[in-house]
């Protein structure tokens with residue numbers, strides 16, 4: 459998504475400036491060209507050489523010493539796909555809101571037609587200051603984008619709202635700012651993770667699903683402008699920003715929650731690894747090891763996707779199929795049986811991995827083998843297909 463994008467990274471003078479280094483690394487890893495612009499104060503917190511080394515580009519600091527042979531601040535502003543100010547002090551926000559351009563960064567911001575994303579970081583009282591609030595409100599009204607700050611421990615020793623947003627959330631906001639808004643108006647329901655079917659109060663049947671695919675889909679759909687509800691089994695993943703997250707444990711709870719949101723959904727993506735079987739009996743007491751050998755009697759769980767497929771109407775349904783043999787044949791059968799528009803077929807190696815090799819099969823019989831890629835990227839490719847199939851009707 460970020461491949462070849464020119465991102466001007468503005469860094470201002472706050473203790474969180476060091477986090478701009480990690481952000482630069484992540485942006486570069488995803489293929490972006492990062493052009494750092496630091497304020498004088500920022501250079502007191504981190505060395506420009508560190509940022510230049512990670513960015514692979516010179517760091518611009520001073521409006522009067524730009525190398526005129528290569529680039530000036532107008533060219534810098536013109537070439538940007540996005541300007542991200544991370545971290546942004548109250549001072550920077552105040553200057554931009556007041557139209558002050560007295561250093562390179564504020565000049566570039568004023569001269570650039572690109573979207574501007576601001577990640578504030580400051581003391582909680584500064585952030586609560588009505589002047590700062592009014593400045594942020596004014597900038598938001600003008601279309602400036604904001605991410606964070608969040609509540610937490612602050613460098614000054616206080617606890618409160620003013621901490622720089624998590625770098626993953628800043629990355630997400632960068633991608634959102636550069637995303638097409640082609641899912642605007644859609645209500646997307648996503649499921650993720652494994653379910654747990656209780657045996658006794660401390661034991662359950664489950665599987666190794668990490669939830670990464672479903673979370674990547676929820677994040678990507680949100681970035682592309684959809685309203686997103688994510689029904690998630692127990693996972694170790696942070697809530698995607700801007701997404702309504704409903705946490706459930708068993709397949710029965712997942713079904714109940716999904717059916718609450720199904721009627722108003724326009725697109726459903728069922729990435730959860732729902733258990734197919736559950737114990738007939740849930741024992742109230744813990745099973746002790748001195749009990750006689752026991753046999754667990756299992757029954758089928760309701761097939762949530764099948765149920766949705768029967769009441770599909772105009773909705774767009776995406777299912778997943780995990781197959782160990784005849785991937786395309788078995789997955790196509792599930793697509794027909796469950797009345798789906800697309801089925802995403804993969805092998806067991808996808809479970810709990812950051813990457814996967816998937817095959818997208820559509821209701822028209824189209825089969826697309828994607829090369830192994832990150833689940834974030836699979837999510838984007840799958841949504842591209844959803845958008846183009848919905849457009850084609």
Ligand code: CTP
Nearest residue numbers: 728729730732759760761762763777778779780
């Ligand atoms: N699914 C569901 N409810 C279930 C089981 C599966 O909604 N009780 C959904 C999954 O979320 C997935 C799709 O159905 O989107 C296919 O799941 P999978 O387990 O691969 O296939 P099954 O239909 O359960 O068939 P089998 O396990 O026999 O391969």
